[in-house]
Amino acid sequence: MQMSGHHQQYSSGGYQNNAWQAANANVGKDDDKHTPIMSASSSLAALSRRQEIKSPTLEATIKHFKSLKTKELLGHKKRVYSVAWNCLGTRLASGSVDQTVRLWMCEPSPSASSSSSSSSSSSSSSSSSSTGPHSMRSGSMLPLESELKGHTDSVDQLAWHPSHADVLGTASGDKTVRVWDARAGKCSYVVETSGQNINIAWSPDGQYIVTGNKKDVVSVIDTRKYKVISEKKFDAMVNELAFSRDGEYLLITTGMGSVKVLSFPSFKPETQFTAHSSTALCLDFDPTGRYLATGGADALVALWDLEEMVAVRSFDRLDSQVRTVSFSHDGAFLACGSEDMRIDISDVATGEHIHNIEVRAATNSIAWNPRCHLLAYANDDAHGRPVGAVNVFGLAS
Secondary structure (H helix, E strand, C coil): CECCCCCCCCEECCCCCCHHHHHHHHCCCCCCCCEEHHHHHHHHHHHHCCCCCCCHHHHHHHHHHHHCEEEEECCCCCCEEEEEECCCCCEEEEEECCCCEEEEEEEECCCCCECCCCCCCCCCCCCCCCCCCCCECCEEEEEEEEEECCCCCCEEEEEECCCCCCEEEEEECCCEEEEEECCCCEEEEEEECCCCEEEEEECCCCCEEEEEECCCEEEEEECCCCEEEEEEECCCCEEEEEECCCCCEEEEEECCCEEEEEECCCCCEEEEEECCCCCEEEEEECCCCCEEEEEECCCCEEEEECCCCEEEEEECCCCCCEEEEEECCCCCEEEEEECCCEEEEEECCCCCEEEEEECCCCEEEEEECCCCCCEEEEECCCCCCCCCCEEEEEECC
16 A cells, blocks of 8 residues: 555455465465465566566557546645545545645546456466456546644554544554544544554454554554554564454565564464565555555565465566555556656556556555545655645546
8 A cells, every 4th residue: 555754554455264374385386377475576577577468458448548637636735645545435535744634525436437447357276367348437536625633743644444434544653543533524532652653554343443653563452442452563664554354364564575464463473475575565455355465675566366375476567666556446457656757557467557657756655446446646745746736547537
């Protein structure tokens, strides 16, 4: 997902329970298709140079993406750090330096607006994929629904409850985590924490909120009590947090270029792997449970096969550090934002470039809608552009 104004941030997804044992079992094996996860960063550039042949379906997808429009949503008075959709894709939340949260309504299209894209089909032991027809769904954005006020410092990251579409969590530099009732437009709970918060993630069952602060302390909040029940200080910079789909593991991208895998809630180290040659900034899980994507300061995005625990592909089309990554709801597309003046969208199955969204400033946060092919994004403020804008790409008109 995304980068705050300080480190980096959140997302959620899936693993098999024995994934980390499989990771260690594959270390050192000679495989011409996969790179062992513990040493993959040195081979990412080579993986990205593999040539793919564009199929007619991919060509149609590329053409379709060129026809899609972007809508600018105005309301914030300062830079926006974070955007996130609720579990139904009906609300978009944005958090800003202006200390507020804005909520925007969305209506996902009930039927497909086009039928061109790619879908992957492969065995658990291979990175091969095939391209086939895929249903493209759009939606429409409605005017600003409400403004949530209460924080006394910047709202650095947002996280919706995984199953309750009206419950939103926010992490702020004011040393609090707030939980909001989006339907009522009011704050339900305020949780005091030990530091200035920049990361937030809900556990898949909704029973815990995990937040990270500027001093690399990760706090666990029990949502049955809305109190901090444990804290863990890390030696390395904590950039982003993500839960595995079953909630048994917490993944952390670090300033050392590695991804730490911890049992939750014990924080017991299970393993770690070097994902990038410099700082690992962001990560996101493929909603289908097959892949993990990581982005780093080395300007690379790595795609990891969760069953084989190997890096199967990298994307090197960006020229600066990758701040934020996001998979589409069907796992077909991966969007990557950086300090470049574009957001890169790729086909996951083939690695082919699909589309560039041109922007005028570095990208802080991107998020695909969980029900349709709408991509929300927020950038640093740019000269000549409205301050605090949120954008949504993928509109048919």
